[in-house]
Amino acid sequence: MREVITIEICGKEFEVEVIFDFTPEVPARLYGLPENCYQGEPEIWDIHGLCLKDDDGNFVVDIAELVSYIKDDLIETIKDQADEPEEPYDRREDE
Numbered sequence: 001m002r003e004v005i006t007i008e009i010c011g012k013e014f015e016v017e018v019i020f021d022f023t024p025e026v027p028a029r030l031y032g033l034p035e036n037c038y039q040g041e042p043e044i045w046d047i048h049g050l051c052l053k054d055d056d057g058n059f060v061v062d063i064a065e066l067v068s069y070i071k072d073d074l075i076e077t078i079k080d081q082a083d084e085p086e087e088p089y090d091r092r093e094d095e
Helices: 064-081
Strands: 002-009 012-023 044-053 059-062
Touching (some): 002 064, 012 064, 044 064
Antiparallel strands (some): 002 012, 044 059
């Protein structure tokens, strides 16, 4: 996935493109027959890259190393600024 977000570094705002994978949370099912119950799974965020815009407005400068330092802030910003994520497909409903 890719999202364009605005981040602040040292008091200056930058428009960046974040390259990431997102797996939504799977809520636990704790009711009904025991064979139909299962534990939940947390959401998973894997950030693979972060690109700054160059002078022509293209996202070209990959600053992936910076991601390790600001990963948690990036995830929160993506959650706040991104479109609503699609509803996850629960394969257990087909069983």
